[in-house]
Amino acid sequence: xxxxxxxxxxxxxxxxxxxxxxxxxxxxxxxxxxxxxxxxxxxxxxxxxxxxxxxxxxxxxxxxxxxxxxxxxxxxxxxxxxxxxxxxxxxxxxxxxxxxxxxxxxxxxxxxxxxxxxxxxxxxxxxxxxxxxxxxxxxxxxxxxxxxxxxxxxxxxxxxxxxxxxxxxxxxxxxxxxxxxxxxxxxxxxxxxxxxxxxxxxxxxxxxxxxxxxxxxxxxxxxxxxxxxxxxxxxxxxxxxxxxxxxxxxxxxxxxxxxxxxxxxxxxxxxxxxxxxxxxxxxxxxxxxxxxxxxxxxxxxxxxxxxxxxxxxxxxxxxxxxxxxxxxxxxxxxxxxxxxxxxxxxxxxxxxxxxxxxxxxxxxxxxxxxxxxxxxxxxxxxxxxxxxxxxxxxxxxxxxxxxxxxxxxxxxxxxxxxxxxxxxxxxxxxxxxxxxxxxxxxxxxxxxxxxxxxxxxxxxxxxxxxxxxxxxxxxxxxxxxxxxxxxxxxxxxxxxxxxxxxxxxxxxxxxxxxxxxxxxxxxxxxxxxxxxxxxxxxxxxxxxxxxxxxxxxxxxxxxxxxxxxxxxxx
Numbered sequence: 001x002x003x004x005x006x007x008x009x010x011x012x013x014x015x016x017x018x019x020x021x022x023x024x025x026x027x028x029x030x031x032x033x034x035x036x037x038x039x040x041x042x043x044x045x046x047x048x049x050x051x052x053x054x055x056x057x058x059x060x061x062x063x064x065x066x067x068x069x070x071x072x073x074x075x076x077x078x079x080x081x082x083x084x085x086x087x088x089x090x091x092x093x094x095x096x097x098x099x100x101x102x103x104x105x106x107x108x109x110x111x112x113x114x115x116x117x118x119x120x121x122x123x124x125x126x127x128x129x130x131x132x133x134x135x136x137x138x139x140x141x142x143x144x145x146x147x148x149x150x151x152x153x154x155x156x157x158x159x160x161x162x163x164x165x166x167x168x169x170x171x172x173x174x175x176x177x178x179x180x181x182x183x184x185x186x187x188x189x190x191x192x193x194x195x196x197x198x199x200x201x202x203x204x205x206x207x208x209x210x211x212x213x214x215x216x217x218x219x220x221x222x223x224x225x226x227x228x229x230x231x232x233x234x235x236x237x238x239x240x241x242x243x244x245x246x247x248x249x250x251x252x253x254x255x256x257x258x259x260x261x262x263x264x265x266x267x268x269x270x271x272x273x274x275x276x277x278x279x280x281x282x283x284x285x286x287x288x289x290x291x292x293x294x295x296x297x298x299x300x301x302x303x304x305x306x307x308x309x310x311x312x313x314x315x316x317x318x319x320x321x322x323x324x325x326x327x328x329x330x331x332x333x334x335x336x337x338x339x340x341x342x343x344x345x346x347x348x349x350x351x352x353x354x355x356x357x358x359x360x361x362x363x364x365x366x367x368x369x370x371x372x373x374x375x376x377x378x379x380x381x382x383x384x385x386x387x388x389x390x391x392x393x394x395x396x397x398x399x400x401x402x403x404x405x406x407x408x409x410x411x412x413x414x415x416x417x418x419x420x421x422x423x424x425x426x427x428x429x430x431x432x433x434x435x436x437x438x439x440x441x442x443x444x445x446x447x448x449x450x451x452x453x454x455x456x457x458x459x460x461x462x463x464x465x466x467x468x469x470x471x472x473x474x475x476x477x478x479x480x481x482x483x484x485x486x487x488x489x490x491x492x493x494x495x496x497x498x499x500x501x502x503x504x505x506x507x508x509x510x511x512x513x514x515x516x517x518x519x520x521x522x523x524x525x526x527x528x529x530x531x532x533x534x535x536x537x538x539x540x541x542x543x544x545x546x547x548x549x550x551x552x553x554x555x556x557x558x559x560x561x562x563x564x565x566x567x568x569x570x
Contacts, residue, residue, distance in 0.1 A: 028121040032133050036121070039149055040113035040135075047081035047106060050151030050160065052171055056182020069167045070180060076103035080110070087114050094138025102148075102160055105140030109148045112137045128261055129155050154178075158264040165265035172263050185271040187263065189237040195262050200253040201243060214244030227335075229279025229316060231302075236272050245316040257308045267307050275302040277319040281327070281337040294326030325372075328384040334392040340385070352394030355413075355439035360394055362412040363405045373400050398435045402428065414442065452477065454541055456554050456569075463567040465491075465498040466557060469531060472502050476535075477542040481506050489515050494564070500524030501531045523564075530560040 028036070042049060051074075059068025061075055080103050083089045093099075094108035112118070112135040122136040124146045132153075134146045147160035154173045161171050161180075172179050172187045174194035181187070196203060196210060203210040211220045215230055220242035223232070231248065233241040248255065259273075260266035277298050280290055301318045304310045310318070324332050331338040331346035338346040343364070347357045370382030375390040377400045382388070389397055402409075406425045410416040416424060428438055452474055459470040468491060475484045485508055488499035500516045501524035503509045513521070537552035554569070561568050 026121060026123055026133075028119055028133060032121060033118045036118055036133065036135065036149060039151065040109065040118075043109060043148070043151070044084060044113040047084050047110060048077060050106075050148050050157060051077070052161075052173070052178040052180040055179045055188075056170075056184055056186070058182070068182075069164045070169055070182070073100050073102050073164070076100045077106060079103070080106050083107075084110050087111060090114075091138075094140065097139065101141055101144055101163065104138060105144035105148055105160070108138030108140045109135070109145060112149070128257060128266070129159065132156055155261050158262075161264050165268075170263065170265075170268070170271075174262060185236070185268065187236065187272050189239070191262065192235050192237050192239050195259050196239070196241065198262075199258040200251040200255055201247050203241065208239050210239070211242040212244050212247035214246045215242040223278055225278055225280055227282065229277060229320060231315060231319075232276045232278055234274045234276070248312040248315055251312045254308060255312050256306055260306075260308060269308075270303060270306040273306075275306055277302065277315075279320060279323070281324060281332070281335055283337045283339075290323055291326040291328065294323040297322035297326065325388065327386055327388070329386050332386060332388040334390070336392075346387075349392065350389075350394050350397075351392055353436040353440070355443060356394035356398060356435050358413060359398055359409045359435065359439060362409045363398075363401055365412070366405060366408045371401075373397050379404070395435045399432060413439075452542065454547070454550065455538075456550060457557075462557075462569055463561075465494040465564060466561055466566050466569060468495040468498045469502070469534060469557075469560060472498075473535065473538045473542075477538060481508075485512075494523075494566075496520040497523035498527065498531070498564070501527040504528045505532050505535055527560060527563055530556065530563045534560055 054070075058071045058074070061068075061071050076099060080090070080093060083093070090107045090111045094104055094111055096104060118135065121133040122142065124132045124134055124142050132146050132150055134142070134149045136142070136145065143159035143162060147157045150156040154175050157178060158171055158173050161169070165171065168183050170181045170183070170185045170187075172181065172191040174191045176194065177188070177190060179188060179191075201212050203212055205211055205217060205220075209217055209220055211217060214228075215226075218224065219226065219230070220232070220240055226244075228245040230245065231243040233243070235241070243255070251258075256269055257266070260269040263269070263272065284290070298319050301310065301315065301322055305312075305315050320335060324335070324337075327337060330340050331343070333346065333349060336349060338349070343361075347361060350357060350360060352360075364387065367387070370384050370386040370388070372380040372382055372386075372388040373390065374380070375396075377396070379400050391397055402425075406428065407421060410421045410424060424442065431438075455470070455474070457470065459467045459474065461467075462470055472484050472488065475487060484502065488502045488508075489512060491497075491499035496516060497520040500509070500520050503512055504524065505528055516524070533556035534553065537549050537556045540546040540549035541553055557569055
C-alpha cells in the first residue's frame with residue numbers, strides 16, 4: 001500500500017490546532033448542560049410531560065386520516081412514548097420524513113436523553129421568543145426541539161405547536177399552566193391575569209378592571225372619553241384594560257407582542273381580546289355618532305396592531321387620523337372640530353394675527369368643495385364640504401395655499417390685481433416671509449399709498465418748486481418729518497428756497513442756515529406762511545383722515561404758487 005503524501009506545513013503554523021466552526025453550534029456551559037440534562041431526564045420519565053392540558057374537544061382518528069391535527073399527533077406521540085427506551089427504534093423514527101414532526105422531534109429529544117455527552121449544543125435565536133440552547137438530533141425542526149427540551153418554559157413550549165396553530169387550533173401558556181382549547185380561542189382567566197402582569201406596561205387595578213398611568217378605574221368602567229384618547233382591550237373572560245396614550249408611547253417591548261407570545265398562534269390575539277379606541281374630536285357633539293367610515297379605519301388600524309405589525313407609539317395618532325380624515329363637513333383643525341356655522345370659532349382657534357385670519361377667511365370664501373392641508377404642505381382637494389387642516393397655525397397653512405389662493409387674497413383684502421398683484425404674489429412665494437409680517441407690511445404700504453392718492457395732483461404734474469413741496473409733503477406723511485430734512489437740504493435753485501421754507505415751517509433751521517445762500521433764505525422766508533397752510537391741510541387730509549381738507553390743500557397750494565411766482569397748478 002502506497003504511503004500517503006507528507007503533510008504540508010507553513011511557517012508559523014507549528015503546533016497550531018485546526019478548528020472547525022459550525023454556525024449555530026457552541027460549547028455548552030455547565031449550567032446549560034445541567035438544565036438540559038434535568039429536562040431530558042424528566043422527559044425520559046414522562047415523554048408526554050411537554051403536552052398541554054387538553055380542555056378543548058378532540059376529533060376522531062379514522063382510516064382516512066384525522067380531521068383534528070391534535071388527535072393525530074397525540075396518537076403518534078403515544079407510540080413514541082412506548083418506545084422511549086428503544087434507542088435504535090428512536091433513531092430510526094427521528095430521521096423519518098413521514099409522520100408528524102412533533103413525534104419526530106420527541107424521538108430525537110429522547111435519543112439525546114440517552115446520551116452522556118451534552119457539551120455541544122445548538123442555539124435557537126428568535127426576536128420574539130428569545131434565545132435558547134437545545135440538542136439537535138434527527139430531522140425535527142429547531143423550534144419543535146427547543147419547545148420539547150424546554151417544556152417548562154412558558155413561552156418556548158408553544159413553539160412545538162406552530163403547525164397546529166396554522167390549522168386553527170389554540171394554545172395558551174403561563175407560569176402556572178398550559179392548555180389546549182381546540183378550535184375555540186378560550187383562554188382561562190389565569191392566563192389573562194398572568195399575561196397582564198407580565199406585559200410591557202405597568203397596570204393598576206385588580207380582577208376584571210385594569211388601567212395604566214393617565215387613566216382611572218372610573219374612566220375604564222364607564223368608557224369615558226379623554227382629550228388624548230385611550231385604547232381599550234376587552235378579553236374574552238370579561239377583563240377590561242385601559243391603556244393611555246402616554247403608556248403606549250413608552251413601551252420597551254411592543255405591547256401586543258408581550259401578550260401574544262404567551263399564546264399560539266400569536267397573530268390571532270384579536271380572537272381573544274377586542275380592541276377599541278375611545279376618543280372623539282374636541283367640539284364633536286355627544287349625540288352625533290362618529291363617521292362609520294372612520295370607525296372602520298380605526299378597526300383596521302387596531303387589527304394591524306393586534307397582529308404586531310404596528311408600533312405602539314403610532315396607534316394613537318393613527319386612530320385619531322382615521323376619525324379626523326373621515327369627517328365630511330365643518331372645519332377640522334388638529335384634534336378639534338367646528339361646525340360649518342361656527343366659522344368664527346374655527347378662525348379664532350387658528351394661531352396667528354388678525355390679518356392672517358382674514359387671509360384664511362378669503363381662502364374659505366373661494367373654495368369650491370373642501371380642502372385638506374397636510375402638515376407636509378401638500379394640499380388635497382376634497383369633494384366633501386370640509387376644511388381639514390393638520391396645522392393649527394395660520395402661517396404654514398397660508399404658505400401651502402399661497403400658490404393657488406394668493407392672488408385671490410390680494411384682490412379681496414387689498415384690491416390688488418394685474419401686474420402689481422403678480423409682483424407681490426411672486427415675491428412672497430419666493431421669500432416665504434412670515435405671513436403676519438408680510439401682510440402687516442403690505443397693509444401699511446398700501447394704506448400709505450391709498451392715503452397719498454387723496455392728494456389732488458401727482459408731484460410730476462406740478463411746476464417747480466411746487467412739485468418739490470408736494471414731494472416733501474408725501475415723504476413726511478409716509479416716513480415722518482425727520483426723513484425730509486436731508487431731502488430739503490439738497491434742493492437747487494428754487495427748490496433750495498422751498499427746502500429752506502420747509503425747514504422753517506418745522507423749526508429745523510438752527511444748524512442748517514450755512515447750507516443755504518442768502519437769496520434762498522430770503523425767498524424761502526417769504527413762502528413760509530403759504531407752505532405752512534399746505535402742510536396743515538396735508539396733515540388733516542393724510543394723517544387725520546379729514547377728507548374735506550382736499551379743498552384746503554388745493555387752495556393752499558395755489559397760494560404757494562402765487563407767492564413763489566410759479567405757474568398755477570393744473
